[in-house]
Amino acid sequence: MKIEVKDKNSSTTLELTSGKNLYNGLNAFKGHFKDATSLEVDLLNVSSGIFAADLAVKRSELEDYIRTIELNIEVVNIHAFERIKDLLEEALFVLSSDNWTLKFIQIAGKPEESKAWESKKGTVLLFSGGLDSLSGVVHFKKQNSEIALVSHINQNRAVKQSQEGVLKLLNDFYGTNLNYYPFRVFGRNQSGFPFPSDSNRENTQRTRSFLFLTLAALTARKLGFREIISIAENGQFAIHLPLNPARVGPFSTHTANPKFVWLARDIFQRLLSMDNLKIENPFLYKTKAEVVSILDAKIAQNANKSISCWKASRVSDKNHCGECIPCISRRISLEFNNVYLDEYSRDLLTERISKLPFDDNGKRNLVDFLEFISKFKGYKDKDLNSLLIQFPELYNEAIDKKEAVRMYGRLATQSYSVFDKYPEVKKII
Template sequence: MKINVIDKVNSNTIDLISGENLFNGENAFNDHFGETTSLEIDLLNVASGIFAADLGIKRNELEDYIRTIEISIEVVNVHAFERIKDLLEEALFVLSSDNWTIKFVPVDGKPEESKSWPDKKGTVLLFSGGLDSLSGVVHYKKQNSDLALVSHINQNRVVKDSQSGVLELLNRFYKTDLDYYPYRVFGRNKGEFLFPTDVERENTQRTRSFLFLSLAALTARRIGFRKIISIAENGQFAIHLPLNPSRVGPFSTHTANPKFIDLAKEIFMKLLSLDGLEIVNPFLYKTKGEVVGILDEEIANNANKSISCWKASRVSAKNHCGECIPCLSRRISLEYNGVYLDEYSRDLLKENISSLPPDDNGKRNLIDFLEFISKFKGYKDSDLENLLIHFPDLYNESIDEKEALRMYSRLSKQAYDVFDKYPEVKKVM
């Protein structure tokens, strides 16, 4: 199948060919479930093509970060995809803040025939190898839910090793082999079929959630777990209020945004004929500290097998830079629960923060985070209207504003409790 991507801002084009410079996950799907239907192949191409387009078109700086992307994708089941086209473009806008125009191009093939898919209780969980997905497994195991794990694997060896390490930890702890469905999806250079190099690529991967959920939805349909597909993401990063106005655009991701999840549910119900489908985030109104709090002691003490850092593949063997916002949030969540791990390339909290230059990345992130949590210190429901002025993102029909602000208030308290143990941080609090 052919996919043509046009970067309207910079007048660049990328041609993607499944099986050549686009690895769409079809081989893994065949290994898991046997012969693949045309609709399944279509969705694998659409989801992987969007993901590859997102990677292949680099953002410009600052106020020019918004991209305008046109993508033409060949599909057999063109009428099925036309029904969800508007929903998909809206979902991608919510995820990436970019302008997407999608065109589905019909190609010869046999459309998928109607079929009654199995329907049984169980959960398909997006398993990234991060701390939240680790906690997601524990959450559903404590509910005695039948569970299937779906992973997206790209060419990042660190992330792949993390997924393997966390899975091994869980299998050892539960004395069983969890049902695991990994899929390799990525863009690559292959002969005459080119793909942007690492330096040329966009590293935010904002549309990865649509790819991830597509893999989960297809897996759920085959095994019958269509009542719940779960994306386990703590409330801070699911709702993801920007730390300050300068981070509204290029720094504010929406990978588990509740609005996106609602749109994704509607897309997959219509496209895959999955009546009664549920896509949930059990941690939407929980802090990362509360998410870590559900872990058994043995698992928590081995949480270093998971990865949270955005720079995991670009730092030392410890795999956590120690200075990005995900690293700071991870450290707070673990230490709030009494778990202290030597896993950071930089021990920022013990540095003399005041003496660092203003453009030091760690200092800037820490100061922004401190200013952010100060807004929620001592929060009362009577503060709601004032905070809504500062955070208009909360005007969202998919978010309970009061529950969200109560969660951020608890985050604030938990962070202060941890920072209070570090004299150099207290000096700038």
């Protein structure tokens, strides 16, 4: 199977070939489930190809951050993919803010035959090795739900180690082996089959969510879990209002955007003949601190096995830089719950922040975060309309505006409670 990737902005073309410069996860899929239909192979190729194209086409800076990417994708089940083409292009736009054009090309093979798929209760959970997915497992275990964990593994060793560490923590805590389905999917440079080097790749990985949900949907199909696929992501990062206008574009991710989740559900329902499939986020209107509060004390004290940092593997062996927005949010969520972990390369909150240069990355992130939460300080429902004017992103049919803004109001309260313990932070509030 081949995928032609055209970067319309730079007029360059890259050819991806499964088993060569595209590792599509099929070997792992067959290892888990023994076989794969032609439609399942097609979907693995499509989702891994989109993810690899996202990595291969590097963004320009500032106002030129929007990319125009055209993919020509070979598939056996062309009619199935033509039916969801428009939905998929829209979902990719929501995820990445880029212009995607998909063209499916018929290749030889036997299309998947119609079949009545098994249907039973159970939850497939996206297991990233992060704090939210750790809480997601605990959440569903407390509901006595049968669960299966699906991980996407790329070439980031730190993330792989965090997934393994969190899984062992959970298995030890519950005294059982959770059902775990890891998949290795990435683009790579192989002799005669080029792929951009790390320094020439796009590092935002915004379409990883579609790949991740594809792996979860296919796993649910094979296991017979039809009712729920869960994407556990706290509301701060699922709704992900931009901290300020400068972050609306290149700095604003939409990995668990509720509208994307809706579109993904429709795509997999139609494509995989799973009419009653649901994709739900149990943490959509919870702050990260509220998500952490679900954890039992023993698990919370070992939360350093999870990773939240954007720079994981590029900092010290602590795997958290301490200065990016995810690190700041993680620290607030843990310390609000009286969990103090020595896991940050930089102890930003104790530094003399007011004396740092304006362009210091940690200072800039913290100031932006403080300015953002100040807008929700003391929130009352009567303030909703004025906040909607400031954040038009809330005009989203998949979001309950009132619940979302209440969640951000609680975030502000929780954050100020933590910052009150740090005199240097209080000086700049």
